[in-house]
Amino acid sequence: MQFSVIIRILGLLLMLFSFTQLFPVIVGWIYNDSDVMPFVEAFFALLIAGAVTWYPFRQSSNELRLRDGFLVVILFWGVLGVSGSLPLILSGQLEISVTDAIFESISALTTTGATVITNLDNLPYSILFYRQQLQWLGGMGIIVLAVAILPILGVGGSQLFRAESPGPIKDSKLTPRIKETAKLLWLIYFGFTLVCAIAYKLAGMTWFDAIGHSFSTVAIGGFSTHDDSMGYFKSDAIDTVAIVFMLLSSANFSLHFLVWRKRNPKLYFQDSELRFYLYCVAAISLVCIVYLYIENQFSTLGETVYKSLFQVVSMITTTGFTTSEYVYWTSFLPVLLIFSSFMGGCAGSTAGGMKVVRVLLLIKQGMREVLRLIHPSARISVKLNRKPVPDNVMQAVWGFFSVYIGIFVLFMLLLMASGLDQVTAFSAVAATLNNLGPGLGDVANNYAGINDFAKWLLSFSMLLGRLEIFTLLVVLTPVFWRQ
Template sequence: MQYKVIQRILGLLLMTFSLTMLPPILVGWVMGDPVLAPFWEGFALVLLSGLFMWLPVRRERGELRSRDGFLIVVLFWTVLGISGAVPFILSDSVEISVTDAVFESVSGLTTTGATVIIGLDSLPRSILFYRQELQWLGGMGIIVLAVAILPMLGVGGMQLYRAETPGPMKDAKLTPRITETAKLLWYIYLALTLLCTLAYRLAGMDWFDAVSHSFTTVAIGGFSTHDSSLGAFDSSAIEAVAIVFMLLSGINFALHFIAWRSINILGYWRDSEFRTYISLMLGLSVVSTLYLFHTETHPEIGEALRHSLFHVVSIGTTTGFTTTGYSQWPGFLPVLLLFASFVGGCAGSTAGGMKVIRFLLLVKQGMREVSRLIHPNARISIKINRHPLPENVVEAVWGFFSVYIAVFVMFMLVLMARGHDQITSFSAVAATLNNLGPGLGEVAASFATMDDFSKWWLCLTMLMGRLELFTMLVILTPAFWRK
C-alpha cells in the first residue's frame, strides 16, 4: 500500500473540495444573505486541512493500484462527509448537533436526500444552496470529477474510476483515456443540469429555485428548498419537468453519449436495460393510478395519474421528491414504491438502488434455472443486447445480491434493537441503503427524531449504498491489508 501517495492525493482532493464552499458565498452576496461567515471559515478550515496533509508528501509519486484506489475512495467519502458538515456546524441559522450536521452532509453527498433539518423555508439562501450543491457534486461522483481535473493522478485514475462508478461492469470506457471519459460524463451531466434549470424556470420557478432543484433532480438527490418539497409549488408543469429529467438522469449516461454522437435516439431502445427500466416505470404507474382511483384517494383519473406517475418515477429512480404524503397512501402502494427503490435506475446513472441491469440479470438467471429443470443437459447462456455475458458477471451479480440482502437485514436488526418499530427500521434502511431519502413510519417526513447512534449507523448505510457495498466491504477483509 502506497500510504504517502494516498495521503498526497487525499490532500489534493480535500483542497479541491474546499472550493465548493465558495459558490454559496456568491449566492448569498447576490441575494443579500448575511450568513456568509460559516462558508468563509469552512473554506479556510478544509483548505488548510488538505494543505497540511499534502505538503509533507507533495513530491511522492507512484502508479495507483486497485487497492490504493479503493482505500482513497472510502477515506475520501468519509472525510468528505465530515468536511461537508462544517458550514452547518458553524452556522447559527441551523441549530443542529454535530451528529445531525454530518448526517445532513453525508445524505447530500451520497444523493440520499434524507434530512434532519426542519424549517427549510426560513433558512438563509446560502445554506439552502449549499445543500443542493452537495447533492449535485455527489451525483456524478466527486471522485470522477477529481479524475477529470487532476491530471497528476495519471494512469492511476482508472483505479479511482472503477471504485467509484456504479454497475456490475466497471471496465467499460467511452473514450480510450480515463480522464477524457470522466470529462465527457461531466459534460453530459452539466448539459442536463442547464436544460433542467431552463425547463424549471419556464414552468414557473424563480431562478434560485430553478437552479437549486435542477441540481438535485439531475443528481437524483431529492433535497428541496422547501419543507413540502415540490408540493410547495402545486404545479403540474413543474412536476412534468421533474418527471422528464428524473427519467433522463436514471438512464445510463453512456446511452446519452451514444445518442448525442450518432444524433439518433434509437440506440436507447436497443438497450435491454433501458427497455426494462421504462417498462418497470410504466407498469408501476399503471398499477398505482388504478389503485388510487379505485380507492378514491384521488377520485379523478387525471389526478390519480398525475400523482402516481410523479411518485413512481421519483421513488423508483431513488430521487425522493414528494408532492403529497405518499407514505399515507392506502393498501400496499407505499411498500410497493419502496420496493421499487431497491431496483433503482440504470447502471452508469446517478440513481441509487441495486440497478436495473442487476435486476434484469437476476430475472434472466431465474428463468435459466427453470429451463434447466426441463432441459438439464442444455447449455443456456444469458444474453444482454443479444450478446452472451461471461459467467463471472452473472456470478458477481448473485454475489452482490446476496451481500445486499445480508447487509440490509443486519442494519435493520440493529435499528430494531435500538427500539425503532419494524416499519421505521425497514424503511429507514431501505431509504438510506438505496440512497432514496424519504421512508415510512417515523422517518416519512424526516430523520430528526432518531437517536444519535441510529443516525451514525445510517450514515454508514448511505456510504455503503453510494459505493455499492463492495468498495466499503473490501477494505474490511484481512486479505486487503496483506502485502
C-alpha cells in the same frame, strides 16, 4: 500500499473541495444573507487542512495501484462527508448537533436525500443552496471531476474510476483514455443540469429554486428548498420537467453519450436494461393509477395520473421528491413504492438501488434455471443486449445480491434493537441503502426524531449504497491489508 501517494491525493482533493464553500458565500451576498461567515470559516479551515495534509508528501508521484484506488475513494467520501458538515455545525441558524450535521452532509454527498433539517422555508439562501450543491457534487461529479483533474496534477485516475464506477460491468470505456471519459461524462451531466434549470424556470420556478432543484433532480438526490418538496409549487408543468429529467438521469450515461455521438435516439430502445426499466415504471404506475382511482384518493382522473406517475418515477429512480403524502396512500402502495427503490436506476447513472441490470440478470438467471429443469441437457446462456453474459459477471451479481440482503437484515435488526419500530427500521434501511431518502413511519418526513446510534448506522448505510457495498467492504477485510 502507497500511503504517501494516498495522503497526497487526499490533501489535494480536500483543497479542491474547500473552494466549493465559496459558492454559498456568493449566493448569500446576492440575497443579503447574514449567515455566510460559516462558509468563509469552513473554506479557510478546509484549505489549510488540505495544504497541511498535502505538503509533506508533495513529492510522492508513484502510480496508484488498484488497492490504493479503493482506499482513496473510501477516504474521499468519508473525509468529505465529515468536512461538508463543517459549515452546518458553525451555522448559528441551524443549531444542530455534530451527529446531525454529518448525517446531513453524508446524505447530500451520497445523493440520498434523507434530512434532519426542518423549517426549510425560513432558512438562509446560502444554506439552502449549499445542500443542493452538495447533492450535485455527489451525483456523479465528485469522482468524475477528480478523475478528469487528477492527471493534470500528476496523479493517474484510472484506479479511482474503476473503484467508484457504478454497476456490475466496469471495464467499458467511452473513449480510450480515462481522462477523456471523465470529461465526456461531466459534460453530459452539466448539460442535463443546465437544460433542467432552464426548463424549471420556464415552468414557473424562480431562478434560485430552478437551479437548486436542477442540482438535486439530475443528481437523483431529492433535496428541496421547501418543506413540501415539489408539492410546494402545485404545478403540473414543473412535475413534468422533474419526471423527464429524473428518468434521463437514471438512465446509463454511457448510453446518452452513444445516442449523442451516433445521432440515433433508437439506441435507447435497443438497450435491454432501459427497456426493462421503462416497462417496470409503466407497470407500477398503472397499478398506482388504477388503485388510487378506485379508492377515490384524488378528485379527478388527471390528478390521479399525475400524482401517481410523479411519485412512482421519484421513488423508483431513488430521487425522493414528493408532491403528495404518499405515505398515507391506501393499502399496499407506500410499501410498493419503497420496494421499487430496491431496483433503483440503470448502471452508470446517478441513481441508487441495486441497479436495473442486476435485477434483470437475476430474473434471467431464474428463468434459465427453470428451463434447465425442463431441459437438463440444454446449453442455455443468459443474454443481455443479445450478447451472452460471462459467468464471472453472473457470479458477481449473485454475490452482490446475497451481501446486499445480508447487510439489509443486519442493519434492520440493529435499528430495531436501538428502539425503532419495525416499519421505521425497514424503511430507513431501504431508504439509505438505496440512496432514496424518505421512508415510512417515523422517517416519513425527516430523520430528526431518531436516536444518534441510528443516524450513525444509517450514515454508514448511505456510504455502502453509494459505493455499491463491495468497494467499502473490501477495505474492511484482513486480506486487503496483507502485503
